[in-house]
Amino acid sequence: MDDAHTVVWNRPERAAKGPAPSRTRAEITAAAIAIADAEGIEALSMRRVAKELGTGTASLYRYLASKDDLLDLMLDAVAAEDGGPPAPTGDWRGDLRTLAYRSRATIHRHPWMTSLAAGRPSLGPNSLDATEHALAALDPLGFDIDVMITVVDTLHAFVRGYAIGELAQQEAVRRSGVGIQEWMDAHAPYLDKVVSAGRHPLLARVIRDAELPHAADSAERGFQLGLERLLDGWEANLPIRP
Amino acid sequence: MDDAHTVVWNRPERAAKGPAPSRTRAEITAAAIAIADAEGIEALSMRRVAKELGTGTASLYRYLASKDDLLDLMLDAVAAEDGGPPAPTGDWRGDLRTLAYRSRATIHRHPWMTSLAAGRPSLGPNSLDATEHALAALDPLGFDIDVMITVVDTLHAFVRGYAIGELAQQEAVRRSGVGIQEWMDAHAPYLDKVVSAGRHPLLARVIRDAELPHAADSAERGFQLGLERLLDGWEANLPIRP
DNA sequence: CATTACTGCGAACACTGTACCCGAGTAGAG
DNA sequence: CTCTACTCGGGTACAGTGTTCGCAGTAATG
Structure with missing residues (x-):
């Protein structure tokens, strides 16, 4: 992943040039949350998420710089549940x-x-x-x-x-x-x-x-x-x- | 490790029969705490602890049923610092x-x-x-x-x-x-x-x-x-x- | 002394996060 | 339209993880 110098919240989701990505960060995040809810946080691995989405593991790194970023996204996603x-x-x-x-x-x-x-x-x-x-x-x-x-x-x-x-x-x-x-x-x-x-x-x-x-x-x-x-x-x- | 059915706080430290163990649980716990303090919790691995103590990694499992037990011991050890x-x-x-x-x-x-x-x-x-x-x-x-x-x-x-x-x-x-x-x-x-x-x-x-x-x-x-x-x-x- | 039960530990297994590299595909430039 | 420069997907590989197995050696028991 590029842009390692910036922060996940400030990174554009889609690149300007190439083909359209087939997933979204939100999709990946939702899958990760579902796994953590159902099987516990220790069952959450990049391979497990990829399997859930039916993609290759390495593909996830087109959307996320690291697993740490995914965890940040998960926390912020559930924060939205606190309500509008x-x-x-x-x-x-x-x-x-x-x-x-x-x-x-x-x-x-x-x-x-x-x-x-x-x-x-x-x-x-x-x-x-x-x-x-x-x-x-x-x-x-x-x-x-x-x-x-x-x-x-x-x-x-x-x-x-x-x-x-x-x-x-x-x-x-x-x-x-x-x-x-x-x-x-x-x-x-x-x-x-x-x-x-x-x-x-x-x-x-x-x-x-x-x-x-x-x-x-x-x-x-x-x-x-x-x-x-x-x-x-x-x-x-x-x-x-x- | 035996006695997986019981809990770390209730497990005798020394066996009744064989040769005397060369370390103690407290020693291992202290080494683990030192590592976590100095290098962060993500640097704490069983191999790292073993290296610190100069033992083989597998030897640690003569004292602890799992890394989880070690983490429990670490938390309780620092709880003692709260004071007498x-x-x-x-x-x-x-x-x-x-x-x-x-x-x-x-x-x-x-x-x-x-x-x-x-x-x-x-x-x-x-x-x-x-x-x-x-x-x-x-x-x-x-x-x-x-x-x-x-x-x-x-x-x-x-x-x-x-x-x-x-x-x-x-x-x-x-x-x-x-x-x-x-x-x-x-x-x-x-x-x-x-x-x-x-x-x-x-x-x-x-x-x-x-x-x-x-x-x-x-x-x-x-x-x-x-x-x-x-x-x-x-x-x-x-x-x-x- | 023989038996038993332990200790230390090298090697191996099944996993982990992630870097690298590839062919395939798409957007803009000329 | 062609060409170029990029992105996307993902197989493979690597270093590192927790933990198990089996074996050699040692201390206490009968």
């Missing part, structure tokens, strides 16, 4: 909450997102759109741009971080290839040892109290609580408008 | 703040942590210790264990999520192999185009206002602000004690 422009309603808190829930839903639909997003700045057009929308919710308040971006960043941080925790076990189980029952059985002896050793009394309470009560919506409730606390904190402490 | 038991001072808010800052410092020392931690539950002994300590800071308040673990989880989520955002660009630059200046030069045309297109007026303000003012401590200030808002939110809304 939900016009600011005037209720900044409600708007930000909506964005947070949408973002969480998208991550749950594509659990491989979190591991990719670590170490990859979100500079794709759809990611930038999402940030713009979040900022727009705060715009009517008339605060300094530094405050606005900080609010958006911390909110984003919480959503991403919480989702990582939520998905960690689920992803570990999936990668192990066995069912959840076998996975828990494999871990039970170790956790039992920790609990009965007595040096983690509070953790022991968590594990015991969460034996079955660990309701299916406990993660969602925790997310909701933390989100509202963070919004509370900002609402109570927004600096005086200039 | 900082006895609860009675000031729960200060204690949690201390833990958050320590955790952030550890992540900055080992930027590969975030990408590993995504998709990997923190069940190692040192990670469990850290959680126990965080819970201990809240224990004197006498709240329900569910509330306590939610506070700790949301705090953890914020710290992890914020660090991911902080490190994303830095890691992308490092992976690209070029200096920060070349990296920014490569991205500038694209960002200029976005800004001058005019469809992201708020982002444009962020980019322009952060041209140079983007002080070295701006990330730290954002972290501090977000953390205090989250703690504010909890402080103002802790449920009535039973």
Whole structure:
């Protein structure tokens, strides 16, 4: 691939001269996302994508400079799922909450997102759109741009971080290839040892109290609580408008 | 490796019968961490670790069932850096703040942590210790264990999520192999185009206002602000004690 | 001492990302 | 229309990956 000096977002899709390409970047990206969704991110290889599309592997490099570029495109493509422009309603808190829930839903639909997003700045057009929308919710308040971006960043941080925790076990189980029952059985002896050793009394309470009560919506409730606390904190402490 | 049915934390390090092993798991883990710190997580291969230790590659599999186990051990080893038991001072808010800052410092020392931690539950002994300590800071308040673990989880989520955002660009630059200046030069045309297109007026303000003012401590200030808002939110809304 | 169970490890296997090179095909120049 | 300069698709090849197998050597057990 040429143009290695520039960046995937700024590279023309089609050359000026030669024959028309038979695929598009979007097509390739969609195929890659489908594979990652269905078989996990570790099953995503260039050969696998090529097979899915019925092309030769080397052909993909006519569209992408590297696999890294493909991963960037995947992340930006799913960022578009967070939704189109939900016009600011005037209720900044409600708007930000909506964005947070949408973002969480998208991550749950594509659990491989979190591991990719670590170490990859979100500079794709759809990611930038999402940030713009979040900022727009705060715009009517008339605060300094530094405050606005900080609010958006911390909110984003919480959503991403919480989702990582939520998905960690689920992803570990999936990668192990066995069912959840076998996975828990494999871990039970170790956790039992920790609990009965007595040096983690509070953790022991968590594990015991969460034996079955660990309701299916406990993660969602925790997310909701933390989100509202963070919004509370900002609402109570927004600096005086200039 | 045998004992594939059990879990790395619960597997005896030394066999009962044969000759004494010449390395330890901790030694291997330390070598792996050193490599990841110095050359990045993508440079970490089993062959590279073996070379570092002066052993044969296959020998590592006498100590570890898989590379995945090694990654788990690495994460738990750095979790120990978060520090020993900082006895609860009675000031729960200060204690949690201390833990958050320590955790952030550890992540900055080992930027590969975030990408590993995504998709990997923190069940190692040192990670469990850290959680126990965080819970201990809240224990004197006498709240329900569910509330306590939610506070700790949301705090953890914020710290992890914020660090991911902080490190994303830095890691992308490092992976690209070029200096920060070349990296920014490569991205500038694209960002200029976005800004001058005019469809992201708020982002444009962020980019322009952060041209140079983007002080070295701006990330730290954002972290501090977000953390205090989250703690504010909890402080103002802790449920009535039973 | 013989047996057993382990250790270290060279070699090999099935994969990975991707560079190179080719024939085939298309757009613009003259 | 012809010619030239380019692009597209993709087979092949290379260096590197995680991991398994089998074998020689060693320590503890009976």
